[in-house]
Amino acid sequence: MITFEEARTRLDTAGQSHLLRFWTDLNEEEKNRFLTELSVLDPEELQDHCKGAIKAAFGRQLSAEESLDQLMEPVPPEFIGGVKRSDQQTLQEWENEGILQISQNKVAVLLLAGGQGTRLGVPYPKGMYSVGLPSKKTLYRIQAERIRKVQELAATKHGSKCTVPWYIMTSEFTLEPTERFFRENRYFGLEPSNVLMFEQRMIPAVAYDGKLLLEQKGKIAMAPDGNGGLYRALLDNQVLEDMERRGVEYLHVYCVDNILVKMADPVFIGFCVKKGADCGAKVVEKAFPEEPVGVVCRVGGVYQVVEYSEIPAETAQLRNAAGELLYSAGNICNHFFTRDFLCNVAQSFHRELKQHVALKKVPFLDEDGNLVKPTKPNAIKMEKYVFDVFQFSKKFVVFEVLREEEFSPLKNADGARLDTPTTARRSLLAQHYRWALAAGAHFLNRQGEIIQPTSGISQDEDPPVLCEISPLVSYFGEALEPLLKNKSITSPFILDETEAEKLKN
Numbered sequence: 001m002i003t004f005e006e007a008r009t010r011l012d013t014a015g016q017s018h019l020l021r022f023w024t025d026l027n028e029e030e031k032n033r034f035l036t037e038l039s040v041l042d043p044e045e046l047q048d049h050c051k052g053a054i055k056a057a058f059g060r061q062l063s064a065e066e067s068l069d070q071l072m073e074p075v076p077p078e079f080i081g082g083v084k085r086s087d088q089q090t091l092q093e094w095e096n097e098g099i100l101q102i103s104q105n106k107v108a109v110l111l112l113a114g115g116q117g118t119r120l121g122v123p124y125p126k127g128m129y130s131v132g133l134p135s136k137k138t139l140y141r142i143q144a145e146r147i148r149k150v151q152e153l154a155a156t157k158h159g160s161k162c163t164v165p166w167y168i169m170t171s172e173f174t175l176e177p178t179e180r181f182f183r184e185n186r187y188f189g190l191e192p193s194n195v196l197m198f199e200q201r202m203i204p205a206v207a208y209d210g211k212l213l214l215e216q217k218g219k220i221a222m223a224p225d226g227n228g229g230l231y232r233a234l235l236d237n238q239v240l241e242d243m244e245r246r247g248v249e250y251l252h253v254y255c256v257d258n259i260l261v262k263m264a265d266p267v268f269i270g271f272c273v274k275k276g277a278d279c280g281a282k283v284v285e286k287a288f289p290e291e292p293v294g295v296v297c298r299v300g301g302v303y304q305v306v307e308y309s310e311i312p313a314e315t316a317q318l319r320n321a322a323g324e325l326l327y328s329a330g331n332i333c334n335h336f337f338t339r340d341f342l343c344n345v346a347q348s349f350h351r352e353l354k355q356h357v358a359l360k361k362v363p364f365l366d367e368d369g370n371l372v373k374p375t376k377p378n379a380i381k382m383e384k385y386v387f388d389v390f391q392f393s394k395k396f397v398v399f400e401v402l403r404e405e406e407f408s409p410l411k412n413a414d415g416a417r418l419d420t421p422t423t424a425r426r427s428l429l430a431q432h433y434r435w436a437l438a439a440g441a442h443f444l445n446r447q448g449e450i451i452q453p454t455s456g457i458s459q460d461e462d463p464p465v466l467c468e469i470s471p472l473v474s475y476f477g478e479a480l481e482p483l484l485k486n487k488s489i490t491s492p493f494i495l496d497e498t499e500a501e502k503l504k505n
């Protein structure tokens with residue numbers, strides 16, 4: 001930790017000496033905490049950060065030729081691999097490859113979980129949320145059980161025990177509650193040494209005059225550095241070394257809120273490995289022009305995601321001759337990276353990542369120490385995005401999957417039209433209902449009458465039966481026929497391991 005004098009000199013250099021305005025009001029503990037916070041702020045970096053924020057927010061506007069819509073082009077269809085575009089045998093080959101890599105301990109998953117869940121409106125990390133399934137499982141439990149199952153599938157097929165380590169990037173907001181939650185839930189049956197949490201950095205919000213803000217007398221207003229803070233956090237926390245020690249070669253990186261996420265998806269991993277990719281993105285067909293998903297495309301000839309907050313509205317509306325959205329490769333925040341690629345990016349390029357700007361209302365202390373809650377944006381928050389490293393890839397691939405099977409994110413509280421606990425719950429239950437029907441089950445209501453099978457269930461309606469299948473029984477619909485074929489099942493039905501045992505007999 002630095003001394004007060006050192007802090008003062010550093011802040012003078014960075015033009016931020018006002019931050020010590022209330023120093024004499026602080027008690028010893030607050031002073032120490034503040035000095036600890038200040039000691040990680042390098043004065044030159046801080047100065048660059050503030051200048052960069054102002055320039056990014058209010059700098060020169062791009063000319064017409066430089067503008068995004070002039071430079072954007074869709075991914076040529078022949079460059080997109082995927083579930084709809086491939087036959088069963090090819091898909092099986094990719095899956096086999098993925099399972100083989102998993103069985104050799106070469107695959108890990110990495111969760112981006114530093115966000116505050118502001119839109120969902122809960123004061124705890126999103127992964128701890130339960131969307132109201134019959135089993136009451138939280139997102140974290142579902143994800144953990146999918147890891148356990150995919151490990152088991154690979155171990156059974158190749159005859160040796162294997163591990164898919166789970167790296168979890170948290171932030172100042174989410175580390176402590178996430179750790180506690182995992183401990184209290186005994187790591188959901190995973191080996192604790194294979195669940196590795198680390199923290200991304202926080203960076204200061206910058207007021208429109210280039211100054212930092214105090215949120216308390218001894219605390220600067222900070223925010224996580226975006227999910228692209230991953231690369232710096234990998235270095236800060238020696239995560240790449242841990243991967244190397246374990247022999248991990250391939251990473252499946254995903255964000256916490258998609259209830260249908262296929263953890264360490266063998267098909268996606270196998271596809272990327274077989275194509276020799278160093279970096280890949282899973283996409284779904286974008287549903288409508290305003291859908292809040294980024295689009296994978298090329299900008300100036302280079303692969304990139306253009307985020308929903310940055311794509312010009314008219315560009316998002318463009319359609320091809322067949323009437324489909326021109327920019328339809330919707331990013332579902334499921335990425336593939338080789339460890340080599342991550343090392344290269346983290347070591348050589350993390351400083352070059354674009355800073356994205358958001359103008360936000362950031363509460364601050366005024367000169368008299370009173371907390372002001374602004375009614376309009378007053379500060380710039382800078383964020384890096386995880387996908388901004390695609391440009392450094394030597395072999396980038398895109399993999400399209402079916403939305404109803406793999407993408408239903410939890411972003412908003414119930415009451416919103418899209419991406420709520422209700423839509424997430426319905427997506428999962430509809431999927432499990434489809435799996436059960438495909439395995440040959442018949443559903444009965446409480447009166448013992450057959451419920452006629454329904455297909456094409458939308459997120460606006462509940463499936464006709466309540467059927468939830470534990471990931472410990474089936475990872476993605478497999479192995480259900482021996483349990484369910486020609487069985488008459490009464491809704492609600494929870495197929496967990498105990499129920500599976502009963503059905504076997």
Ligand SMILES: CC(=O)N[C@H]1[C@@H](OP(=O)(O)O)O[C@H](CO)[C@@H](O)[C@@H]1O
Nearest residue numbers: 227292293294331332333385386409
């Ligand atoms: C920076 C970043 O990763 N943005 C992602 C991410 O958006 P959020 O709104 O930040 O959750 O998830 C979306 C999919 O749910 C994806 O479409 C988008 O591009």
